[in-house]
Amino acid sequence: MALSASAALLAELVAFDTTSHLSNLELIRFVAARLQQAGIDVDLVYNAEHTKANLFASVGPKERAGIVLSGHTDVVPVAGQAWSSNPFQAEVREGLMYGRGTADMKGFIACAINTMLQAAALEVHTPLHLCLSYDEEIGCIGVRGILDVLKQQLISPKLVIIGEPTLMRIATGHKGKAVYQAVCRGQEGHSAMAPQYTNAIHIASRVIDGITATQTRLANQGAQDAAYDVPYTTLHIGKINGGKALNIVPNECVVDFEIRHLPVDEPQALIEEVHAHIETHHAHALPWLDIAATNQYPGLDTPITVDALRFLQDCLPEPHPVGKITFGTEGGLFTQALDCPVLVCGPGSINVAHKPDEYVALSQLDACDAFLSSVLQRLH
Numbered sequence: 001m002a003l004s005a006s007a008a009l010l011a012e013l014v015a016f017d018t019t020s021h022l023s024n025l026e027l028i029r030f031v032a033a034r035l036q037q038a039g040i041d042v043d044l045v046y047n048a049e050h051t052k053a054n055l056f057a058s059v060g061p062k063e064r065a066g067i068v069l070s071g072h073t074d075v076v077p078v079a080g081q082a083w084s085s086n087p088f089q090a091e092v093r094e095g096l097m098y099g100r101g102t103a104d105m106k107g108f109i110a111c112a113i114n115t116m117l118q119a120a121a122l123e124v125h126t127p128l129h130l131c132l133s134y135d136e137e138i139g140c141i142g143v144r145g146i147l148d149v150l151k152q153q154l155i156s157p158k159l160v161i162i163g164e165p166t167l168m169r170i171a172t173g174h175k176g177k178a179v180y181q182a183v184c185r186g187q188e189g190h191s192a193m194a195p196q197y198t199n200a201i202h203i204a205s206r207v208i209d210g211i212t213a214t215q216t217r218l219a220n221q222g223a224q225d226a227a228y229d230v231p232y233t234t235l236h237i238g239k240i241n242g243g244k245a246l247n248i249v250p251n252e253c254v255v256d257f258e259i260r261h262l263p264v265d266e267p268q269a270l271i272e273e274v275h276a277h278i279e280t281h282h283a284h285a286l287p288w289l290d291i292a293a294t295n296q297y298p299g300l301d302t303p304i305t306v307d308a309l310r311f312l313q314d315c316l317p318e319p320h321p322v323g324k325i326t327f328g329t330e331g332g333l334f335t336q337a338l339d340c341p342v343l344v345c346g347p348g349s350i351n352v353a354h355k356p357d358e359y360v361a362l363s364q365l366d367a368c369d370a371f372l373s374s375v376l377q378r379l380h
Helices: 005-014 025-037 102-120 143-153 191-196 200-221 267-281 283-288 307-314 331-338 362-379
Strands: 041-046 053-059 067-072 091-093 096-098 128-133 159-162 171-174 176-185 234-242 252-261 289-297 342-344 359-361
Touching (some): 041 143, 053 102, 128 143, 159 307, 176 267, 200 283, 283 289
Parallel strands (some): 067 159
Antiparallel strands (some): 041 053
8 A cells, every 4th residue: 555645754754763762863864854855944953962953944934923833753662562563663554554653743743744845845925834852751851942942033933733642633731740759768777676767668658648638639629620531630659769678777768749730720839738738747757858840841721712723723624622631742831932822733642652552543644634734725
C-alpha cells in the first residue's frame, strides 16, 4: 500500500530515537534540511550543552501575526515494554502505523512539516510558523528556551495549535502541573534499638498523611470542573525511595509527588495546607523534612469565545464538542510568553501513548493533512 507523504515522513521521523535522555539533533537537522531545501527560514535554539535543539521555521511575512504549529520531538522510553515490532522502525498493519512517537506526537509533526512545504510554494498573506521542541516529556523543559527568544522577536500570534493526540478534536484546556520532592531525614542506628533513633521512613509517612488529607478535601469539597474526567485538583505520590537494609534505621527517605491543578487552585497554597496538617498532627516531623518544587508548568484555559476557536472549527469537516484533556501540554507556556490563544488538536489517541505498540491510524494522518490544508487555504 502506498503511503501518503505525511505517513512516509512519519516513518522517517520514527527511525530517530529521540527518547528524552538522548539528543534530538539528528532529527532536528533532518527536518531543518528538508525545510531549507524548500527555501524556508529556519532557526535553531540549543540547550546549554548544545546536545539538543528547538527548531523554529516561518513562511510568509514575519511582521504580521500568524499561526504557529507546535510539537515536541522527544518520546518516552521503550525499556521494559513488550513491543511486537521494533519501536524505532515504523510498521504498517491493517491501516495502523506502529512505532514509538507515532501518536505522541511525531504524526502531527510529519503533517505540519508537509504543510510548511506546501506553504512555501504559495504566497501566504498570513505567516505560518513551525515550532519543534525538546524535553516536553520530562516537564516541558526545552520549549522555554525558544519562547524566551520568540517573545522578543515574534508578533503575538493569532493562534498556536498544539498537535498533541486528540483524535482530531479541539481541546481548549488542561490542568497545570507542579512537581515536588520531600526529603525526609533520620538517624542511622541498629534496628535492635530502633526507638532511640528518628526513622526517615516514619517521617515520610507523616508527609504522605498530609498529602492524602489535602487530596481528600479537594475531592470532597474542592473546586470542580466537569469538563475533566477527574473534575478536581489531584495530588499524586509517584515514587518513594528510602532505607538501605532491614536492620538499619534509615537516615533518608525521598518522596516524589505532583499536583495537577485546576486554574483556581494555587499549588503553593496546597503545599502550605500539607505543611499545616503535618504541624497539627505530626509536629515532631517538621524539623526532619524539606519539601521543594522541582518543576512546574501552567495549565491551559483558552476561553471558548475566542475567534481562533471558531476559525479552527471551520477547518474541520465535522462539528465536534469542544472539551478539555487530562494530560498536559506546552500550551500554557505559549499563552504566558506570547499572550495568544492556544488550542490543542492532533491525530491519534492519547490512550495508546507511552505504551508498547503505540500507533496512529493512517486515516488520522489523512484527517490531519486535510485539517492543516484547510488552515493553509485560509492563510493564502
